[in-house]
Amino acid sequence: xxxxxxxxxxxxxxxxxxxxxxxxxxxxxxxxxxxxxxxxxxxxxxxxxxxxxxxxxxxxxxxxxxxxxxxxxxxxxxxxxxxxxxxxxxxxxxxxxxxxxxxxxxxxxxxxxxxxxxxxxxxxxxxxxxxxxxxxxxxxxxxxxxxxxxxxxxxxxxxxxxxxxxxxxxxxxxxxxxxxxxxxxxxxxxxxxxxxxxxxxxxxxxxxxxxxxxxxxxxxxxxxxxxxxxxxxxxxxxxxxxxxxxxxxxxxxxxxxxxxxxxxxxxxxxxxxxxxxxxxxxxxxxxxxxxxxxxxxx
Amino acid sequence: xxxxxxxxxxxxxxxxxxxxxxxxxxxxxxxxxxxxxxxxxxxxxxxxxxxxxxxxxxxxxxxxxxxxxxxxxxxxxxxxxxxxxxxxxxxxxxxxxxxxxxxxxxxxxxxxxxxxxxxxxxxxxxxxxxxxxxxxxxxxxxxxxxxxxxxxxxxxxxxxxxxxxxxxxxxxxxxxxxxxxxxxxxxxxxxxxxxxxxxxxxxxxxxxxxxxxxxxxxxxxxxxxxxxxxxxxxxxxxxxxxxxxxxxxxxxxxxxxxxxxxxxxxxxxxxxxxxxxxxxxxxxxxxxxxxxxxxxxxxxxxxxxxxxxxxxxxxxxxxxxxxxxxxxxxxxxxxxxxxxxxxxxxxxxxxxxxxxxxxxxxxxxxxxxxxxxxxxxxxxxxxxxxxxxxxxxxxxxxxxxxxxxxxxxxxxxxxxxxxxxxxxxxxxxxxxxxxxxxxxxxxxxxxxxxxxxxxxxxxxxxxxxxxxxxxxxxxxxxxxxxxxxxxxxxxxxxxxxxxxxxxxxxxxxxxxxxxxxxxxxxxxxxxxxxxxxxxxxxxxxxxxxxxxxxxxxxxxxxxxxxxxxxxxxxxxxxxxxxxxxxxxxxxxxxxxxxxxxxxxxxxxxxxxxxxxxxxxxxxxxxxxxxxxxxxxxxxxxxxxxxxxx
Numbered sequence: 001x002x003x004x005x006x007x008x009x010x011x012x013x014x015x016x017x018x019x020x021x022x023x024x025x026x027x028x029x030x031x032x033x034x035x036x037x038x039x040x041x042x043x044x045x046x047x048x049x050x051x052x053x054x055x056x057x058x059x060x061x062x063x064x065x066x067x068x069x070x071x072x073x074x075x076x077x078x079x080x081x082x083x084x085x086x087x088x089x090x091x092x093x094x095x096x097x098x099x100x101x102x103x104x105x106x107x108x109x110x111x112x113x114x115x116x117x118x119x120x121x122x123x124x125x126x127x128x129x130x131x132x133x134x135x136x137x138x139x140x141x142x143x144x145x146x147x148x149x150x151x152x153x154x155x156x157x158x159x160x161x162x163x164x165x166x167x168x169x170x171x172x173x174x175x176x177x178x179x180x181x182x183x184x185x186x187x188x189x190x191x192x193x194x195x196x197x198x199x200x201x202x203x204x205x206x207x208x209x210x211x212x213x214x215x216x217x218x219x220x221x222x223x224x225x226x227x228x229x230x231x232x233x234x235x236x237x238x239x240x241x242x243x244x245x246x247x248x249x250x251x252x253x254x255x256x257x258x259x260x261x262x263x264x265x266x267x268x269x270x271x272x273x274x275x276x277x278x279x280x281x282x283x284x285x286x287x288x289x290x291x292x293x294x295x296x297x298x
Numbered sequence: 299x300x301x302x303x304x305x306x307x308x309x310x311x312x313x314x315x316x317x318x319x320x321x322x323x324x325x326x327x328x329x330x331x332x333x334x335x336x337x338x339x340x341x342x343x344x345x346x347x348x349x350x351x352x353x354x355x356x357x358x359x360x361x362x363x364x365x366x367x368x369x370x371x372x373x374x375x376x377x378x379x380x381x382x383x384x385x386x387x388x389x390x391x392x393x394x395x396x397x398x399x400x401x402x403x404x405x406x407x408x409x410x411x412x413x414x415x416x417x418x419x420x421x422x423x424x425x426x427x428x429x430x431x432x433x434x435x436x437x438x439x440x441x442x443x444x445x446x447x448x449x450x451x452x453x454x455x456x457x458x459x460x461x462x463x464x465x466x467x468x469x470x471x472x473x474x475x476x477x478x479x480x481x482x483x484x485x486x487x488x489x490x491x492x493x494x495x496x497x498x499x500x501x502x503x504x505x506x507x508x509x510x511x512x513x514x515x516x517x518x519x520x521x522x523x524x525x526x527x528x529x530x531x532x533x534x535x536x537x538x539x540x541x542x543x544x545x546x547x548x549x550x551x552x553x554x555x556x557x558x559x560x561x562x563x564x565x566x567x568x569x570x571x572x573x574x575x576x577x578x579x580x581x582x583x584x585x586x587x588x589x590x591x592x593x594x595x596x597x598x599x600x601x602x603x604x605x606x607x608x609x610x611x612x613x614x615x616x617x618x619x620x621x622x623x624x625x626x627x628x629x630x631x632x633x634x635x636x637x638x639x640x641x642x643x644x645x646x647x648x649x650x651x652x653x654x655x656x657x658x659x660x661x662x663x664x665x666x667x668x669x670x671x672x673x674x675x676x677x678x679x680x681x682x683x684x685x686x687x688x689x690x691x692x693x694x695x696x697x698x699x700x701x702x703x704x705x706x707x708x709x710x711x712x713x714x715x716x717x718x719x720x721x722x723x724x725x726x727x728x729x730x731x732x733x734x735x736x737x738x739x740x741x742x743x744x745x746x747x748x749x750x751x752x753x754x755x756x757x758x759x760x761x762x763x764x765x766x767x768x769x770x771x772x773x774x775x776x777x778x779x780x781x782x783x784x785x786x787x788x789x790x791x792x793x794x795x796x797x798x799x800x801x802x803x804x805x806x807x808x809x810x811x812x813x814x815x816x817x818x819x820x821x822x823x824x825x826x827x828x829x830x831x832x833x834x835x836x837x838x839x840x841x842x843x844x845x846x847x848x849x850x851x852x853x854x855x856x857x858x859x860x861x862x863x864x865x866x867x868x869x870x871x872x873x874x875x876x877x878x879x880x881x882x883x884x885x886x887x888x889x890x891x892x893x894x895x896x897x898x899x900x901x902x903x904x905x906x907x908x909x910x911x912x913x914x915x916x917x918x919x920x921x922x923x924x925x926x927x928x929x930x931x932x933x934x935x936x937x938x939x940x941x942x943x
Contacts, residue, residue, distance in 0.1 A: 032536060032564040032595070032596040032597055032598025032599075032601075033595065033596075033598070034598070035598070035600050035601065037325065039600075039601075040600060042602075043559060043600055043601050043602040044602075046559075046602035047545070047559050047602050050545045050546055050557055050602070051545065051656075053546070054545060054546045054615065054656075077588055078587075078588050079557075079602070080548065080550065081548065081550060081553075081555060081586060081587075081588045081591070081604060082550075082588045082589065083550055085550065163396070172421070188417075188418070188421075189417070189720050189721055190417035190418070190420050190421050190639055190721050190724075191421050191721065192420055192421055192424030192425075192453070192714070192721075192724060193424055193712060193714065193724065195653055195714040195721060195724070197719070197720055197721055198719075199719030199720070215396070
């Protein structure tokens with residue numbers, strides 16, 4: 001048994017007798033059901049959502065339509081008893097797969113989301129020194145900045161995970177962004193015992209990462225357990241499937257025969273290929289991804 | 299061999315925690331700490347390699363990068379994925395890497411050793427179940443080794459394995475190993491931390507990491523991997539008393555849901571609970587959830603839950619829900635052992651914000667008992683706690699909080715300190731000043747010989763606190779006097795409590811600092827509540843600009859509280875300026891004046907909002923009277939009373 005954050009303190013005080021107590025041994029009639037790994041992840045994410053909603057004035061959830069942000073919406077509905085009490089923001093590059101747009105339009109209605117679709121600027125407006133795929137993804141960063149300016153959100157909830165990519169592993173749960181939306185990896189505030197820094201400087205905003213501690217496999221196992229809808233592109237067709245969904249022109253499928261979630265989980269157990277292998281932008285130069293993140297990319 | 303050889307990527311589904319044979323594998327989060335350059339990242343790189351946990355091609359890619367830069371390959375490059383880090387040659391933040399030992403899924407949190415990044419080390423270590431403290435065999439125990447040892451103790455990490463690295467640099471000398479082992483063991487035991495193992499290794503060459511090589515043939519203890527395999531995951535604290543700190547109250551529909559995470563103990567619908575620090579008692583009606591609700595059965599520590607209560611009580615964020623016979627202590631003063639991360643040293647008299655779970659309170663440091671640099675061998679005591687130092691302090695809180703000493707409840711017995719909206723330190727509650735557990739109160743103690751219904755029969759109203767808040771010159775006192783006259787004419791018993799008037803006597807010791815303003819409001823609320831309990835209608839006219847202070851007043855007066863926001867526009871207030879305060883403030887002659895800045899926090903859910911610039915005093919008094927009728931303070935048959943006499 002294990003909580004996802006800061007159980008270290010608990011550890012010291014639990015007596016061996018308590019630690020080894022099996023369900024049914026002592027309080028058989030009156031024992032709470034033990035929490036499995038997914039229960040613990042869920043409880044932690046709910047805690048983060050409630051902190052974000054309670055401590056910030058105007059927040060939105062970034063809905064990229066992918067598996068991670070769908071799990072996020074589900075968790076938010078758990079946190080708020082069935083509803084998303086803030087807008088779902090889709091920063092639309094206009095280059096997503098048709099299946100993704102269909103998914104958005106369908107579930108945006110079914111889940112009664114306050115959906116805000118925001119466009120991105122044309123590619124010419126983006127830093128021409130970036131490699132092509134990174135430049136394309138940087139468009140999204142610009143679109144995000146425009147949306148921030150338009151609504152004045154002080155917090156954006158984003159579905160990044162530590163296991164996705166090395167620079168994301170550096171993130172805090174409540175991560176301050178500068179006035180330009182930039183991330184200063186060298187000056188991050190301390191964050192411990194689930195106390196989050198919720199006061200961004202005037203004009204700046206916070207990124208909130210409720211599933212930072214989840215893994216790709218956790219996402220799939222939870223999606224299956226909760227029966228959360230997914231875009232079919234994640235499942236194998238003609239020997240290929242997408243592990244990660246971005247823009248059509250910079251996302252490639254991986255070789256896979258996994259045609260359901262169980263098979264995806266088995267595949268993940270065996271693979272050594274990183275999740276974002278199909279994302280062109282990660283591979284262009286060693287530091288392309290970090291440069292994007294410093295500039296405010298998710 | 300102790301390792302599962304099956305390759306596992308960092309993204310592998312170890313989270314599902316299930317073995318192929320169906321048994322569960324405990325997941326353990328560990329942190330590797332120690333002095334800078336003692337080899338943390340090298341050990342991590344080596345561990346990943348030895349456990350077959352590296353993604354395909356990663357090692358080759360990094361070797362190629364090293365070659366391109368004309369540098370020899372280092373294992374630490376595996377973690378130093380950031381360009382900035384490679385440039386500086388130091389790890390600057392925590393990363394999380396996963397791998398497997400024989401019987402454990404390990405989540406490895408790397409933590410930087412450079413003193414500059416202690417806040418990152420703490421961020422990483424606070425999430426760990428166990429720690430590996432690494433020491434360079436050549437350099438021995440250094441200041442950051444001791445400091446990290448101390449912080450592990452403060453963060454509550456009790457399972458600590460020591461590795462003495464770079465044994466190749468001391469020719470695998472058993473004597474040198476023993477020397478270091480004795481020194482660090484003594485240091486840790488002085489803090490109450492017993493190392494689970496002390497292991498000689500060479501992370502670069504692999505000795506002692508996954509295998510006992512001939513070069514350390516004299517060593518009979520566990521390897522690093524074996525030591526990790528023996529770590530116990532942390533467990534939820536279900537056997538302790540119930541502590542449910544309230545995160546929020548949601549009223550999305552007709553349910554009023556009290557939401558929070560159970561930090562310890564467990565609860566089930568039907569339980570009698572007490573809401574601390576107020577001490578009010580209620581019963582849990584339902585445990586709400588989604589998509590299925592309500593949920594039956596007991597909910598244990600670690601769950602994020604939502605409950606409804608069987609009666610309408612004023613509950614607010616930061617309250618702690620407990621069982622009535624095992625409530626936490628209510629206190630305004632406590633002693634804590636803290637670590638300090640802020641540039642400016644913490645000194646006696648400093649004003650802070652203290653967070654204890656979701657509860658926050660302004661606080662003052664009233665004493666600093668100890669202040670030491672845990673990195674130094676001889677502890678020199680100071681009057682202030684410097685950056686990256688530790689100390690024991692006495693804190694006085696402006697609002698009472700419910701808490702437990704750390705030794706009784708490690709979850710509720712800890713706090714963090716904020717300065718200018720940023721976390722600046724944290725620590726453990728050593729003791730609270732209340733001395734005794736607060737006695738839960740179910741009913742209002744009536745000291746008077748008269749029963750409330752005797753009074754209300756005479757006055758034709760119940761006791762109440764009518765709280766008029768608004769900018770200076772918004773018309774609060776005028777309205778208060780009009781209301782007093784009207785209630786009195788109708789046979790009632792109104793009593794006016796004007797903020798300024800009370801400042802001349804009862805509150806003459808208070809100034810206009812934030813803390814004093816809070817105390818002023820608290821006293822007004824206490825006096826008003828006493829009057830209300832004895833059947834009078836206390837009419838309070840006070841600017842009371844801070845939302846938190848008004849929340850305190852509401853908590854004190856509870857169901858008898860009626861908030862009226864006198865929302866006259868600021869320009870009009872300034873134009874009226876009967877006391878000349880605005881003029882003085884504009885001239886800079888009146889510091890701490892509410893009105894010309896943005897320091898008035900408007901009520902979000904007042905019972906009534908009145909703009910005196912758009913209605914007459916009589917009209918406004920009508921509205922107040924109507925509100926008092928509809929909310930059950932005034933009885934409707936006032937006129938009939940006169941007819942019956």
